[in-house]
Amino acid sequence: MxxxxxxxxxxxxxxxxxxxxxxxxxxxxxxxxxxxxxxxxxxxxxxxxxxxxxxxxxxxxxxPDPRMVLEPKNFKVSDSLQKTMRQFYYDPTCHIEVDGDFGAIMRACALSPRKDQDGTWITHEIVDAYSQLFEQGLAHSIAVKQGDRLLGGLYCVSLGRMVFGESMFSRQRDSSKLALALLCAWCYDHEVPMIDCQQETTHLRSLGGGPIPRTQFLSLARDAISRKSIGSPWRFDKTALERWL
The missing domain is CATH 3.30.70.3550 (Leucyl/phenylalanyl-tRNA-protein transferase, N-terminal domain)
Structure with a gap:
């Protein structure tokens, strides 16, 4: 060994x-x-x-082996999430902010309570390191907002046509799912084959994720990374949800 x-x-x-x-x-x-x-x-x-x-x-x-991934086309929309999407989509006060205040999204993820988890793995060092990737155009954030109020969001890393999901948070029911739905729609439109979700969880499985062997993940990820980058900054709005409505 x-x-x-x-x-x-x-x-x-x-x-x-x-x-x-x-x-x-x-x-x-x-x-x-x-x-x-x-x-x-x-x-x-x-x-x-x-x-x-x-x-x-x-x-x-x-x-990890296996590795949890989500193919954008396989994102699952429950009846309750569909209702939340419609309310958000048709509410003129609701909007999203893409690649806005990246640090605020990371800090919100760090402070979000997690079931069966004390503290956070999003340390000050992690915030600094991912913020550097953001400044290089290699990390991105999606904020779900109502007026000036931050409801939820996520951040991720993007290399070539590969997206690595990092962390999500919700301050209102289903707001992190809205952020993930938006990410999946964006990835689908830009031919991203899969979003890395790292560890297997029941929550991610309910949204369409599934585990694959590490060897398969590494092969698929390296192929996606080698392809032309999506570009930065990302630019889209809540109309991306139309894919799921």
Whole structure:
């Protein structure tokens, strides 16, 4: 059994496409670093890795097996969500803000309570690192709003035609689902084959997500990443919901 790699600022990530899990009892953990070094986050995503850790921990780099993904065309709209969509769509005070205040969306995700989870993995270091990706046009946010009031939203990473979903939050029922519906519509229109959802959950499965083997995910993701970028900033409005109405 090989050891989990401890990375310095100039060390390369182990490639999860060719390397078996270093520790079979901790499936998906491939590397550890003291902090997120400059340029490291983009490199990790290109290799199918992402950071997930808590305050007072070193940075843990994961590539789960299986990997939860959502094909945009498979997004599921329940009757109750359909009703929420229509109310939002036809309410002139409701709108969305794409690639607006990225930091505010990240902070809202960090402060959103999670079932069976104490604290947050969205540390100050995580906010800083993803904000740098946003400034490079590689991260994006969707805010669901009523007037000036922020109801919910999400943020994600986008490389080529691959989108990596990161975190969502709701301050009003179904508002995070609205953000995901908008993201799926945008991705469908731009030929994004799948949205990475990282870990399998009942909630994501109810919205159309499903697990695939890590080897399949890495192959599909690298192909999507190699394609021409969607571009930045993203520009769309709530009429994208028409795909699901």
């Amino acid at each position: 090989s050891q989990i790699a401890w990375l310095g600022p100039d060390d390369a990530f182990p490639d999860p496409a060719v390397m078996p899990d270093p520790d079979p009892e901790v499936v998906g953990l491939f590397a550890v670093s003291e902090r997120i070094y400059r340029g490291q986050l983009e490199t990790a995503y290109r290799m199918g890795l992402f950071p997930w850790y808590s305050d007072n921990q070193p940075v843990l780099w994961w590539s």
